[in-house]
Amino acid sequence: xxxxxxxxxxxxxxxxxxxxxxxxxxxxxxxxxxxxxxxxxxxxxxxxxxxxxxxxxxxxxxxxxxxxxxxxxxxxxxxxxxxxxxxxxxxxxxxxxxxxxxxxxxxxxxxxxxxxxxxxxxxxxxxxxxxxxxxxxxxxxxxxxxxxxxxxxxxxxxxxxxxxxxxxxxxxxxxxxxxxxxxxxxxxxxxxxxxxxxxxxxxxxxxxxxxxxxxxxxxxxxxxxxxxxxxxxxxxxxxxxxxxxxxxxxxxxxxxxxxxxxxxxxxxxxxxxxxxxxxxxxxxxxxxxxxxxxxxxxxxxxxxxxxxxxxxxxxxxxxxxxxxxxxxxxxxxxxxxxxxxxxxxxxxxxxx
Numbered sequence: 325x326x327x328x329x330x331x332x333x334x335x336x337x338x339x340x341x342x343x344x345x346x347x348x349x350x351x352x353x354x355x356x357x358x359x360x361x362x363x364x365x366x367x368x369x370x371x372x373x374x375x376x377x378x379x380x381x382x383x384x385x386x387x388x389x390x391x392x393x394x395x396x397x398x399x400x401x402x403x404x405x406x407x408x409x410x411x412x413x414x415x416x417x418x419x420x421x422x423x424x425x426x427x428x429x430x431x432x433x434x435x436x437x438x439x440x441x442x443x444x445x446x447x448x449x450x451x452x453x454x455x456x457x458x459x460x461x462x463x464x465x466x467x468x469x470x471x472x473x474x475x476x477x478x479x480x481x482x483x484x485x486x487x488x489x490x491x492x493x494x495x496x497x498x499x500x501x502x503x504x505x506x507x508x509x510x511x512x513x514x515x516x517x518x519x520x521x522x523x524x525x526x527x528x529x530x531x532x533x534x535x536x537x538x539x540x541x542x543x544x545x546x547x548x549x550x551x552x553x554x555x556x557x558x559x560x561x562x563x564x565x566x567x568x569x570x571x572x573x574x575x576x577x578x579x580x581x582x583x584x585x586x587x588x589x590x591x592x593x594x595x596x597x598x599x600x601x602x603x604x605x606x607x608x609x610x611x612x613x614x615x616x617x618x619x620x621x622x623x624x625x626x627x628x629x630x631x632x633x634x635x636x637x638x639x640x641x642x643x644x645x646x647x648x649x650x651x652x653x654x655x656x657x658x659x660x661x662x663x664x665x666x667x668x669x670x671x672x673x674x675x676x
Contacts, residue, residue, distance in 0.1 A: 334656075336382075337353070337355065340353045341353055352371060354367065354368055354371060356368075358469060359649070360469045360474075360649040361451075361467075361474060361649070361651075362466075362467035362468055362469040362471070362474035362649075363467075363469040365379075365461075365466070365467045365474070366461075366466040366467055366469075369458075369461060369462070369466060372458055374458060375457065375458055376394075376395060376398060376455055376456070376457060376458065377455065377456045377457075377458055378391060378394070378454075378455050379451075379452050379453075379454050379455075379456060380452055380453060380498070381451070381452040381453070381500070382654075383500050383501040383654045383656070384411070384452060384453055384498045384499065384500045385414070385498065385499050386409070386453070386496075386497070386498045386499070389496075390409055390496045390497065390498065391455070393407075393493060393495060393496050394407040394409065394454075394455035394493070394496055395455065397455075397491055397493065398455060398457060401491065403487060403488070403489050404488075404489050404490070404491045405456065405457050405460035405463075405482065405486075405488030405489065405490070406449050406454055406455070406456050406457075406460060406482075406488070406489075406490045406491070407454060407455045407456075407490075407491050407493055407496070408437075408447060408448070408449055408450055408453070408454045408490055408491065408492045408493070408496075409453040409454060409455075409493060409494075409496030409497065409498050410433045410434070410437070410453070410492075410493075410494040410495075410496060410497050410498065410606075411429070411433055411450065411452075411453050411498050411500050412429075412430075412433065412497050412498065412499055412500065412606045412607060413425065413426045413429060413499075413500065413501075413502055413607065414499040414500060414501055415501070415502070415655075416607050417610065418502075418655070419655070421502065421503070421505070421506060421509070421655075422502045422655070423618065423619075423622060424622045424625065424626075425502045425503065425509060426502075426601075426607065427597055427601060427619060427622045427623055427626065428597070428626050430597075430600045430601055430604045430607060431596060431597045431600040431601075433494070434494060434600050434603075434604050434606075435596065435599075435600050436552075437450075437492050437494070438492060438494055440492075440545055440548075440549055441491070441492040443541075443545070444541055444542055444544065444545025444546075444548070444549075445489075445539065445541060445542045445545065446542050446545030446546045446548075446549055447489075447490045447491060447492040448475070448476055448479040448490060448549060449475045449476070449478055449479045449482075449490050450475055451473075451474065451475035452475075452498075453496075453498035453500070457488075460482065460486075460488050461478065463482070463485070463486045463488065464478065464481040464482060464485055464486065468481075469649075470647070471519055471522060471523065471647070472515045472516075472518055472519035472522065472647050472649060473515070473516055473519025473520060473522075473523065476519065476520055476523050476550075477519075477523055477526075477527075480523060480527040480531070480546070481527075483531075483538060483542075483546065484527065484530055484531065484534055484538075497606055501654035501655055501656060502654065502655050503652055503653070503654060503655065504653045504654055504655045504656075505653075505655075508652060508653050510632075510633060511650055511652070512650075512652040513629075513630075513633045514633050514636055514637050514640075515649070515650055516553070517553045517554075517633050517634050517636075517637035517638075518637040518640055518641055518647075520550055520552070520553030521553050521554055521637055521638060521641050522641060522647075523550055524547075524550035524551065524553065524554075525641075527550075528547060528550065531543050531546050531547055532547065553634065553637070554634055554637075554638060555634075593623065593626075593627065594620060594623045594624060597619075597623040597626070598619060598620065598623060601619055
């Protein structure tokens, strides 16, 4: 077991050291000094001596079935380099913020990601909650610390420069914590959006140029996947134009087209989010009138929320603002469950 730890205020490093002293042949502790997750992963990778690696963020926990299923895929499918599990909130109903975040996360991990994997063959590495072959990151010179989202950047370089593939297995469930506050959530999603916008600008043309080698379906899927970082206008601009018409501010788009698209787009998003919440096998829905009403409100609120985050991310990217990697502070309810780790198959561990 490898436990990377840095800037911890809850004795993570000290506790890891205690375990290292108790199990010197099984636990290694390496303090991350790079200032980014990508840099610390590259440092940690130098100390791994096993063929397979389980990568977890500090707030994630998995059971033995997660590892067993991932290893089965890697051993049965030589072309698969990363097996990505599904991230699910550990406490989805703890607070209003937790319920708000859970609405979007359920749709993303239970509907969007499987759809991209099954239909387009364009699954992506989500940064953690995954099993990797040791040699996979080395095939593209490791993680890049010049991007805000090292996971999607690694995914695209694997597709473009190697024959390794990413498989998404929603039955492999990792329990995770929610952001601590609304501001923390906005910062997290802003970093994600900006990182994906940057990835689209950096790799978009190459993905299209390699359409024949990748397969045109996969290429289109990857472009669409990246485009989701800036797709808010699809479900915000048209409703905004409707409001403009009602206020007498005539847009150039015909009114009938604006209304038609608005009628289609907004209910479609509400229906999709609602369906994911009602059918998610991992998080049972609270089928009470107030809970359903709250679900609809949260679904609708994600529309302006996404619009604000994406527009801000686009502004930062186009203005050339410095790229600053920020960790996400989580709402920790049980500190004993927040150990950070990279776990290798033989049981060795190391810190960041």
